[in-house]
Amino acid sequence: MNTYSEAISWIHSQLKYGINLGLARMEWLLKELGNPEMKLKAIHVAGTNGKGSTVTFLRSILNEAGYDVGTFTSPYIETFNERISINGSPISDDELIELTRVIKPLAEELKKGEWGPPTEFEIITAMALYYFGNIRQVDFTTLEVGLGGRYDSTNIIQPLAGIITNIGKDHINILGDTIGKIAYEKAGIIKEGIPVFTGAKQREALSVIREETEKKQAVLFQLGSDFSIENNESIPSGEKFTFQSKETTYENLKLSLLGRHQTENAALAVASLLYMKEKKLLQLHEKDIRAGLKKAYWPGRMEVLREHPTVILDGAHNAEGLEAFLSTMKERYSKRKVQVIFAALEDKDLPHMLPLFKKINAKVTFTEFDFPRAANALKLKEIAKIEDAAIESNWRSLAERIVSELHPEDVLAVTGSLYFISEVKPFIVELLREKYQI
Template sequence: MGGMPAPDAAQREAAHNLEVMKRLREVEQAIDARAPESDIEPSLDQIRAVMDLLGDPQRSYPVIHLTGTNGKTSTTRIIDSLLREMGLKTGRFTSPHLHSMRERIALSGVPISPERFIAAYDEVLPFVELVDAQSAEAGRPRMNYFQMLVAIAYAAFADAPVDVAIVEVGLGGAWDATNVADGQVAVVTPVSLDHTRMLGDTVEAIADEKSGIIKAGAVAVIGVQEPEVTEIMAARAEAVGARIALEGNDFGLLTREVAVGGQQISVRGLSGDYEDLLLPLHGAHQAHNTVLAIVAVEAFLGGGEQRLEPDIVRAGIAAVASPGRLEIVRRSPTVLVDAAHNPAGALALRAALEDSFNFARIIGVVAILKDKDATEMLEILEPVLDHVVVSRTTSPRAMRPDELGELAVDIFGEDRVTVVQDLPDALDTAAGLADEGGVGGGVLATGSVTTAAEVRMLLGATEV
């Protein structure tokens, strides 16, 4: 008999789904209960021990490894899109997430399913608990939130199995938990000062830590850097026996023009040119991220000797999305969200606003975490924002609106600043101000990944 499934089948499926969601919540709570990802110690002993006990799943597929200060997640997503267009099964690991920790682990471009996430968790947990017990005996902390997710990701990629994993570091490079894998290609996006508390106070110290993902026999693909950063990367490549390819030297962006819905770019790769690619992301920084992504794929597939099929590159680039990165989440008034959370991110955001958007007025909704350089970010954004509504996200690390408001008044003047205690009201206030002078006003919500995530959710955009 065709037609509708028997009610008991439908009921069974509903019961199963409920069971899965309940279990997923328990697993997520258990992972959340671990020390935060900012709690790091310079050691790979624990994650190495877990991988060893699992049979080193991270060695069962090739890895493209990415570090840098800004642009890592977008570049990772562009590489993923290109490789999928070529018919490869991909694993993608990025951080932080916008809405759910499962977003960090994607299989073939889609966040890992609850079932697969739970299965990978159950697979690694006994070994994690074993290593945690050994750590406790030695007076060391148990594995943190991030290390746990790395273990789950590497196991899930092996189980899928994937043809290639594209892995973004969490923080730094050498001592990042992801670095138990050895990238066949190591990509370094632009390096600037960001997590200085963890990584040292100079660009050189940060670059040195990040250069730790460059391994013997790899190809290191290096984005535009300060000269001292390039020197450190080149020295590391030479020391370990890796090939190095430098943007602006060995490859680069040939042309870019703003186009409807993004930009049209032409790229000089290691093995040929790729012309008139339509990239559906805004800003020169995304054009540069795309250049790095194309070259990383060239390096991965043919050691950079073989030109990629132009039509495949064109299709892979056209299919790219990077949620929360200068993303339009609503029209009338237009609301943009951007995850900029440091001065370099704010500069890229400002340049993109000036070059890609044509608003009569832009009203900012700004919420920043207290360990970030709020003053410098506000100074950078001041020329492009007509008015700023300062607020806070639900993050416990959020700076108080009154405090942020005082900083903003010093930069914008009192008449251009409104302080609103919670984000939903701040968004309403900003939309009202954007509409005030007639058509053509826009709202930009920025200042942290959490700001972008919460505004997306408030406006019903939760697709990743």
């Protein structure tokens, strides 16, 4: 394994093993690696939406407090390496090559055994844990669950705190077709005696999470009960709100990320870090929280590439994410001409998602992209049942045309699958650079 392209090619070759939930392969891999996960001071983040944003808020605040922070997130938006980052900077190509050299022989050996080959996500998880435990030790590590929680490969860790952002109907073919079943899988990250912070709202979900915390003798902190968001206001640069708990009030906290849902993710990050401060696991000041929240940046989540005209990217890849996207668009851009480009994976809950576009006054164009599970543009329109929606199979031609015709007060939003967003972003950035010579 001598080049970056060889390393990436081998990692992606493991995609053929699909999704295979369970912890036996991870336990074997990490034992062979000397159990690097045991060295980590970790925060574990699960949930249907908002995991990556919450990880970003945690990292940014801890950075402001002077700590080095490793993050493991998925999927990537700009470069594969960003899935394993330190202080917001992706690991180098050489480091990824070295990690592949370490993990590949173990993966080949594991493949011959009773548990079979590791999946791509298990390999990347093992790389991250080995990297943060053995190569570049950090003060704290934040890990985003890949799928579910209970049998996700990240659930091999013993964290300082667990966060469950919210519960929605996503991956129902794997996690279950009810909120209760999905909550049960997410609640699988709850460990014996480890505090849990949740933004879940549904009674059914909260009942499941409470039952699991009681069983594990863990303490549960709930958004809207133990801590809350007050006086939320959308401002030109993002969001402004007050964080309120029984012990603490922080007024006029500001975020650079757009959307009320981001204040919920921020509140979860703040509440968990304040708890860790109270338990003397870290040192933290109000100024660190304020600066960290304001500086936090997460690509592909209501990301504004340009103003006048406004061009936005947002990975609204399930019904809850699309609801949040549409709510933010209506709140901010209802008086402007809006065009939306949308592409999705066919295994999403499309019958529930697509009719939601009727809630927004915008010209919607359904498109498709080159990905194994990508939905056909015509199928998207048929499911949406939106008469005046357009279809265009070639998203590049579509983007070129729309960008070339944009006027200063127009808004273009590209949304849907995060895999689509990662493909689109560099292309649209280049289109904007050429048009506006920036």
